[in-house]
Amino acid sequence: MTCHELDERLDDFVDGRLGDRESTQVQAHLASCASCRERAQQLRRLLAHAAALPRGVAPPQDLWPGIRERIERRSAWAGFWVSWQPIALAAAAVVAALAAFLWNGSGPIAVRTVAMPSATPSLRPAAGTGTSDPVLAEAVRNYEQAASALLETLQRRRAVLSAEDLARVEANIQVIDRALVEVREALVKDPESPELNRMLVATHKKKVDVLRRVVHLTTAL
Amino acid sequence: MEGPAGVAIGDARIPMAEDQDRRAAELTLVRAAQGGDLLAFERLYRDNERKVFGLCFRLSGDPALAEELTQEVFVRAWRKLASFRGESAFSSWLYPLTVNVAFSERRSRRRRDARIVATEDPERLERTPRTPTPEAGFDLDKAIASLPPGARAVFVLHDVEGRTHEEIAALLKLAPGTSKAQLFRARRLLREALAS
Numbered sequence: 298m299t300c301h302e303l304d305e306r307l308d309d310f311v312d313g314r315l316g317d318r319e320s321t322q323v324q325a326h327l328a329s330c331a332s333c334r335e336r337a338q339q340l341r342r343l344l345a346h347a348a349a350l351p352r353g354v355a356p357p358q359d360l361w362p363g364i365r366e367r368i369e370r371r372s373a374w375a376g377f378w379v380s381w382q383p384i385a386l387a388a389a390a391v392v393a394a395l396a397a398f399l400w401n402g403s404g405p406i407a408v409r410t411v412a413m414p415s416a417t418p419s420l421r422p423a424a425g426t427g428t429s430d431p432v433l434a435e436a437v438r439n440y441e442q443a444a445s446a447l448l449e450t451l452q453r454r455r456a457v458l459s460a461e462d463l464a465r466v467e468a469n470i471q472v473i474d475r476a477l478v479e480v481r482e483a484l485v486k487d488p489e490s491p492e493l494n495r496m497l498v499a500t501h502k503k504k505v506d507v508l509r510r511v512v513h514l515t516t517a518l
Numbered sequence: 519m520e521g522p523a524g525v526a527i528g529d530a531r532i533p534m535a536e537d538q539d540r541r542a543a544e545l546t547l548v549r550a551a552q553g554g555d556l557l558a559f560e561r562l563y564r565d566n567e568r569k570v571f572g573l574c575f576r577l578s579g580d581p582a583l584a585e586e587l588t589q590e591v592f593v594r595a596w597r598k599l600a601s602f603r604g605e606s607a608f609s610s611w612l613y614p615l616t617v618n619v620a621f622s623e624r625r626s627r628r629r630r631d632a633r634i635v636a637t638e639d640p641e642r643l644e645r646t647p648r649t650p651t652p653e654a655g656f657d658l659d660k661a662i663a664s665l666p667p668g669a670r671a672v673f674v675l676h677d678v679e680g681r682t683h684e685e686i687a688a689l690l691k692l693a694p695g696t697s698k699a700q701l702f703r704a705r706r707l708l709r710e711a712l713a714s
Contacts, residue, residue: 308702339709346658347677353568354575360585361563364592365556 298326303333311340427481427497429488440501447508454515466511473504545604552599559599563592566609570616576674577620579663584620591619617689621671661711665704672697673704 303326309315310323327334428434455463480497487493544565550558570591575584595612602611662670662678671690675681676697683701687694 308705336709339712340705343658343705343708343712344677347673348680350658350678352572352679354572355568356571356585356588357581358585360567360571360589360592361560364563364589364596365560367589367593368556368559368596 298322300326300330300333303327303330304336307333307337307340311337311344427477427484428494429484430494433494433498436498437501440498440505443505444501444508447505447512450512451508451515454512457515469507470504473500473507476500477504541607544608548599548602548604548608551596552602559592559596562608566612569609570612573613573616573674573679574620576659576662576678577617577671579665579667579670587616587620591616594619614689617671617675621667621690658708661708664711665707669700669704669707672700673708676701677705 303323306315306319306323310320315323327337428437451466458466477497477500480493480500484490484493484497544562547558547562551562567588571584571588574587574591575581578584578587591612594615598615602608662673665673672686672692675686675689676683681689683694683697686692686697690697692700
């Protein structure tokens with residue numbers, strides 16, 4: 298066996314992976330070659346050294362506060378989704394009840410693109426708000442402006458959200474937007490209905506509340 | 519004859535009983551943590567932080583990054599805790615998670631790179647953990663850190679952690695032959711460092 302052949306087998310030899318015949322050949326070569334014997338001893342020292350390294354190493358500083366903070370941040374999101382669920386279910390129920398107009402084809406987080414239903418001029422809501430009541434129309438415009446500003450903020454901060462949270466925000470905003478479309482549809486047919494007008498304003502308010510809480514949570518990330 | 523045999527049996531049983539007690543206590547903590555008890559999870563962290571940090575430190579070769587990776591491991595462990603059924607020790611359940619985070623979390627590396635530039639405590643980056651070194655004058659951990667990432671990971675898992683090539687192949691998603699080639703490469707580089 299040459300020194301080169303030994304070199305190719307040395308690791309397997311030291312690891313006990315060679316068969317009897319090759320192992321005997323290696324041992325014979327080591328007995329007669331001082332430099333290869335030194336290499337083998339060097340490898341054994343290295344492996345003994347590595348095996349003696351402590352598996353556990355103390356971190357230079359306490360890492361728990363950072364871990365706890367991240368877990369609690371996640372918990373804040375989890376709590377948000379739990380509290381949001383009934384709202385989403387209620388909005389989804391409105392949509393389900395008026396399934397004929399379920400989907401307007403708009404993209405995610407696109408409050409400005411909510412499609413107004415076609416309507417006769419006499420029944421058209423004031424200034425695209427969905428309601429003919431001027432006081433409520435003003436309230437709806439204010440909510441829409443607030444929602445738009447919050448959505449812009451959210452778009453800027455979307456990078457800090459996990460893909461999962463972002464998808465949930467977008468999906469739920471779509472649910473609420475669909476509910477708004479449904480209420481507007483109903484108002485076209487019954488513009489004086491106090492219940493529908495209240496529902497319109499309440500749904501806008503709910504959307505702003507939800508967006509405000511989402512944006513607030515993103516600031517903590 | 520009966521007396522000494524009984525003692526021997528007793529001696530043999532003591533560590534087993536202690537181990538069972540420890541596992542039972544650990545499982546109690548895990549169940550509490552699965553129910554949302556953060557204090558219980560902190561105790562699990564305290565029991566495992568050195569092992570996890572040690573592995574992250576050696577696999578990454580960077581103490582500052584190892585801190586970040588250790589945090590990531592425990593945050594992920596918290597999220598995945600429901601999947602721990604208590605069939606193995608908690609540390610065994612953490613092991614593949616730690617290897618996965620430390621070996622493949624490239625996003626963490628990018629965040630680390632950004633943080634090094636911005637850190638207000640540059641000395642912290644110098645606080646490399648020191649471990650006892652049988653070979654005077656040779657810092658093996660420092661030499662391991664200088665290895666190429668693939669060779670370093672296999673050397674750490676095989677020669678420090680005592681894992682087989684088959685286990686390493688499964689953990690790192692490599693062919694066993696690749697694991698072996700990386701190990702021999704790492705050893706050769708370390709022998710050269712040891713000789714210089």
